[in-house]
Amino acid sequence: MPDVVIVGGGIAGLAAAYELSRQDIGCVVLERHARPGGVIFSEEVDGFTIDGGPDSLLVQKPAGIQLCQELGLGARLIPTKPPRVAYILRAGTLHALPAASVLGIPTRVKPFLGSRLFSWPGKLRMGAELFVPRRHDDGSDESIGAFITRRFGREAATYIAEPLLAGIHAGDVDRLSVRALFPQFVEAERTHGSLLRAFRARQSALRNPQSAIRNDDGVFRSLPGGLSELVRTLVQALPPGTVQTGAAVTRISDRQSTESPPDIVEASPRFRVERASGAPIEARAVILATPAFVTSTLTRDYDADLSRLCGEIPYASSAAIVLAFDRQAVRHPLNGSGFVVPRVEGTLLAVSWLSSKWPGRAPDDRVLLRAFVGGARDPRALERSDEELVRQALTALTPLLGMTAPPLLSRVYRWERANAQHEVGHQARIAAIEHALTRHAGLYVTGSGFRGTGIPDCIADGRSTARAAFGKLKGKG
């Protein structure tokens, strides 16, 4: 019998298992699908290395890079290829996002003044951010759209906040929470009174040769085999048999709910984990590393309040359409990492030029592209067939990139309810979930629905959740 059962073998559940195994705590990961990794999925097809889901680890959030290093993958981390330019579509033209920016927010005035991405009134309004009074900080939340409109004006919200900041979450800019997703913006306003001032100060610090977070190789890393390489190596680092695939969990129950004080983890098993097939497994602690709506279902009979709170966290669906071409069949130089599409400009969300972004993704005479559709902008995208989605991508891309021949390869990766939406009020909901969990010693939740959505956030949270479980099991919590 394992001490801990982890439900869900995405990156959060695997990171939790890794942390427990380092502490010599016996655990098992029950994963519904035939493969672990959740939304992380890479494959080799005809000489192309394709990430159907995530492809990047953000350097500034060190938990992803650190885990790679611990697993012996440090030397295999690859930076993006220069030029590290991202484009934004406006009026049928791809405009380079000025290099001097943090998540699209300018850090120097001159490159922005020269950019044709914004109108002159738009540029003036963005520059006036320096003089916008800081909001009285009463701790209340605000949407990303409301925050950026208030500080930089509507044009910045339309051409930066919507496609870039909300776009990475496939979300609605007027619903996603700035406090949950971009706390650094809220903090910058609070401490400096202006984001422009705060980011300029940060850039000067980065130019200092002594700076520990100086990064000349760009802010993203990947692995030569795609991000599934991280998943494979992580599973191999666990004791054999830790990860059980094809093992859907249906329900969690508490064997001792009436007898045990809620804050004590018993030496004998407290939880009963029921599976779609096979006998229930008993454990002293359970970590639910499932999407929040699954966590809601699993806890429905156990704690109705906890279940309701988890069920209120929304998710968006998206699809990645991957296309490969002969290099000479695409007229555009593809000199950058790709582009994002503001809602007012079209139906695609974003397009990565995978073979220009990463080394080794395609044979030299070929190019590999990936278009995202769906999200809050087009919630019914997954109802379309693969053929329709490929046609949609080609129709949008051909006038922009100048394709002169059909694709050599096309693949569609469907991500149904895979993008957690941390909407306005998310942090208050998480506080209520944490409070509900105090009623159940030994029960934990982690994963992208809860405390952070990116891979590094999920790794950090999976590991810290495991440490909390470990502390309780050893009687230190």
Ligand SMILES: Cc1cc2nc3c(=O)[nH]c(=O)nc-3n(C[C@H](O)[C@H](O)[C@H](O)COP(=O)(O)OP(=O)(O)OC[C@H]3O[C@@H](n4cnc5c(N)ncnc54)[C@H](O)[C@@H]3O)c2cc1C
């Ligand atoms: C298309 C896409 C692109 C992204 N790109 C990036 C990127 O480039 N960089 C980045 O940092 N982040 C990116 N993200 C975000 C990040 O990848 C995810 O938030 C993160 O990987 C989620 O990990 P997780 O373990 O929380 O959830 P998941 O990966 O969803 O894992 C949950 C697991 O639980 C399993 N499960 C569900 N129900 C049950 C059950 N009843 N019993 C047992 N198991 C069950 C599922 O099968 C799944 O394997 C992207 C997300 C998406 C969808």
